Amino acid sequence: MPDHHARRVRRDRAVHAAVARGLLDPDETPVAAFVDLAGVTQSARELVAAWPRGLEVLHAFAAKANPLVPVLALLRQHGLGCEVSSPGELAQARAAGFPAERIVLDSPAKSRRELVDALGSGIALNIDNFEELERVDALVAGGLPARRVGVRINPQVGVGTIVAMSTAGQTTKFGIALADPGNRERLLRAYADRPWLRWVHVHVGSQGIPLELNAAGVAEAVTFAQDVNAMRPGQVEGIDIGGGLPVDFTGDEDTPTFADHVAALRAGAPELFSGAFKVVTEYGRSLLAKNGFIASRVEYTKTTGGRAIALTHAGAQVAARTVFAPEAWPLRVLAYNCHGVPSSAELEVQDVAGPCCFAGDLLARERKLPKLETEDVVVVPDTGAYYFSSPFQYNSLPMPPVFGFEVADEPRESHTVSFRVLRAAETLDELVARSGTWGGAL
Ligand SMILES: Cc1ncc(COP(=O)(O)O)c(C=O)c1O
Numbered sequence: 527m528p529d530h531h532a533r534r535v536r537r538d539r540a541v542h543a544a545v546a547r548g549l550l551d552p553d554e555t556p557v558a559a560f561v562d563l564a565g566v567t568q569s570a571r572e573l574v575a576a577w578p579r580g581l582e583v584l585h586a587f588a589a590k591a592n593p594l595v596p597v598l599a600l601l602r603q604h605g606l607g608c609e610v611s612s613p614g615e616l617a618q619a620r621a622a623g624f625p626a627e628r629i630v631l632d633s634p635a636k637s638r639r640e641l642v643d644a645l646g647s648g649i650a651l652n653i654d655n656f657e658e659l660e661r662v663d664a665l666v667a668g669g670l671p672a673r674r675v676g677v678r679i680n681p682q683v684g685v686g687t688i689v690a691m692s693t694a695g696q697t698t699k700f701g702i703a704l705a706d707p708g709n710r711e712r713l714l715r716a717y718a719d720r721p722w723l724r725w726v727h728v729h730v731g732s733q734g735i736p737l738e739l740n741a742a743g744v745a746e747a748v749t750f751a752q753d754v755n756a757m758r759p760g761q762v763e764g765i766d767i768g769g770g771l772p773v774d775f776t777g778d779e780d781t782p783t784f785a786d787h788v789a790a791l792r793a794g795a796p797e798l799f800s801g802a803f804k805v806v807t808e809y810g811r812s813l814l815a816k817n818g819f820i821a822s823r824v825e826y827t828k829t830t831g832g833r834a835i836a837l838t839h840a841g842a843q844v845a846a847r848t849v850f851a852p853e854a855w856p857l858r859v860l861a862y863n864c865h866g867v868p869s870s871a872e873l874e875v876q877d878v879a880g881p882c883c884f885a886g887d888l889l890a891r892e893r894k895l896p897k898l899e900t901e902d903v904v905v906v907p908d909t910g911a912y913y914f915s916s917p918f919q920y921n922s923l924p925m926p927p928v929f930g931f932e933v934a935d936e937p938r939e940s941h942t943v944s945f946r947v948l949r950a951a952e953t954l955d956e957l958v959a960r961s962g963t964w965g966g967a968l
Pocket residue numbers: 588590591609632729731732733768769770771808809810811812
């Protein structure tokens with residue numbers, strides 16, 4: 527069975543089983559998120575298999591894409607490392623059991639405390655700007671070891687289709703802009719003066735970046751590393767190429783694949799594979815997006831001004847990107863009946879709305895879908911990365927539960943679906959507890 531078909535079958539079985547077991551109870555849990563654990567395993571294996579065996583590569587999963595500790599732990603078990611961008615993500619990576627030498631810290635605004643922690647514990651660090659470099663200088667002069675330190679460059683190779691996700695534009699906020707007057711020379715001097723600067727980091731952007739543009743940015747990083755090594759042979763030992771393999775949100779297929787990315791890099795940045803450099807990757811969405819979905823009961827339906835509207839519990843609180851930037855982040859919506867079986871109702875143009883108190887809280891506008899009825903289930907696939915892990919707190923809607931699932935084939939064409947809680951539903955008490963209280967006078 528092709529992979530994408532198998533993924534769809536697993537999803538259908540999981541929705542059906544979730545309804546049967548009350549995990550999508552209309553009163554108790556009208557919205558929940560699901561992670562296809564076998565899909566995560568398969569994606570991790572495909573990633574590892576796509577890269578040449580002879581190369582020393584650390585695949586550091588970008589925790590921002592899905593920071594659930596059990597998901598991170600699963601990826602660790604498959605041999606991946608973890609890229610983090612904040613003290614919170616670092617704590618999550620540690621809780622998932624990643625050892626320091628498999629963690630990479632990137633962030634444009636690392637505090638002194640974060641730098642001390644990273645240097646002191648041997649976490650790889652990518653410096654964002656010249657001021658941060660001076661700060662690290664002072665810490666190293668004060669005795670902290672600089673075991674795995676690099677600098678993030680901005681190769682300024684251009685932007686993709688989503689400017690907010692593009693990090694190699696002329697004026698993008700990340701990294702040291704290599705093509706700005708004087709910067710290349712200044713950075714080369716910085717490496718010459720600091721033998722402990724041994725890595726070069728680049729991340730061209732996330733989603734909407736063509737593979738050729740991604741490879742062009744990586745090629746800039748490789749050329750810079752070669753320039754450093756021409757001054758001091760062997761100083762730069764590794765290139766961190768970031769993430770950015772895009773996801774196709776229109777179907778179940780993984781396109782492009784990790785192998786497509788490696789092929790594009792071989793064409794556009796061949797020296798990355800010369801064996802002169804170790805490699806770190808920071809894939810995020812390409813590992814998780816297609817391995818997760820959100821499901822919600824339809825609470826009510828109505829018709830307004832001739833438009834059919836289904837009111838569900840999945841809106842901006844779980845899909846902020848899609849609600850606020852629907853052109854950049856369109857999602858499929860799949861209709862299932864109240865028993866969790868793909869709906870065979872007649873197609874009708876409908877809006878699929880969320881629960882939040884603003885009119886734009888829509889997951890789909892004028893979408894032709896099987897006519898939705900109260901207690902039907904809508905499923906929003908491809909949301910395993912950057913969706914239920916990026917809650918939006920407006921209207922104080924509690925964070926939904928996240929369930930991991932596995933489907934096992936049984937004799938005579940039957941199967942069983944097993945679920946595990948990956949994150950319990952937030953209770954109202956927990957919600958109130960994070961809503962502030964009168965503290966003592968300061
Ligand atoms: C530095 C860095 N690395 C990796 C990633 C992950 O990108 P993606 O999920 O598109 O692979 C991001 C995303 O924002 C990032 O900023």
